Amino acid sequence: MIRSVPVDLGERAYDVLIGPGLVDEAGARLRPFVRRDRVAVVSDETVWSLHGARLTAALKRAGLEAHPIVLPPGEQTKSFAGLEGLCDALLALELDRGDLIVAFGGGVIGDLAGFAAAVYKRGADFVQIPTTLLAQVDSSVGGKTAIDTPRGKNLVGAFHQPRLVLADLDVxxxxxxxxxxxxxxxxxxxxxxxxxxxxAWLQAEGGAVLAREPAALARAVERSVEMKAEIVIDDEREAGRRALLNFGHTFGHALEAETGYGEALLHGEAVGLGSAMAFRYSAAAGFCGVEDARRAVAAVAAAGLPSRLSDLGGHRFAADALLRHMAQDKKAEGGRLTFILARSPGDAFVARDVDPAEMRAFLISEGAV
Known part of the structure; x- marks a missing residue:
């Protein structure tokens, strides 16, 4: 069964399709968005080796020729150098603005290819075919595209909505x-x-989602996309409510920066740990009950995610360094620290003036030095 979640943004509206077998249907699904019988497919070496033949065959069945641009995997590809290389490859294909760019991979590929599409000849259409759970429920939906810099994650980018998202659960x-x-x-x-x-459902069924049981996985992806779509429709450019989607990210991005955006700490792991820290800070600041914070942290830990700094293999974090990264966060304004905090599981809010001294003391209580 294919589920469809609309992202109703007027003339830039699109659908997120969720279900099995969508890679095999990609040619027919993409056909309405293609003006010439060719598409550029941006992927990484790992995804292309696993699923590239399926996608190429699906496009061929619809009379479309795939032009793959296969990049190295990993967060390091999402950089100025990676963007330059990708744009050069697109120019070498002599694509015009009427041609379609397909992002076929996880969040790195989606962010990079989406940003390239946003700036290529001042804007080209693109389609997201996300191949990781993280990309299916988060980064492929909503039009945020970006690259990383040495000063922080996703600090250079653009809002550029896709024409379609195909979330194939089989991959x-x-x-x-x-x-x-x-x-x-x-x-x-x-x-x-x-x-x-x-x-509450995830507390009961999270194991089934992680085990990739089809019904549980489909519900988890669909509900996540529904929630993101609702928020994006209400606040496309993060002027207000959309900031809630960054729950756990201000902590998480700082930790990622300090660990080098590599295998030591994956983005989702950083978000899990950042979510746990956000709840503990919320409890320490009196916004959230201690028991509610305990439930949230327990859910993170039960999924096998890091929930404390000590879970990161003895890596030592300097509180002042983490604070510097937090000050560079996109939500920060006028030198004030902005965090997404919580009153309880299911009730988050934007705190726009967190005291740096209080945050520093909290980070030290968490194990930073």
């Missing part, structure tokens, strides 16, 4: 368990920030 069968857990952190985030009923 998650090849996803390593660690990547599956990292994606689940984003699923759990939705329950923690705005749906107590969904959070």
């Amino acid at each position: 998650l069968g090849t996803l390593p368990d660690r990547e599956m857990r990292a994606g689940y952190a984003e699923v759990l985030k939705y329950g923690l920030l705005g749906d107590a009923t969904f959070f």
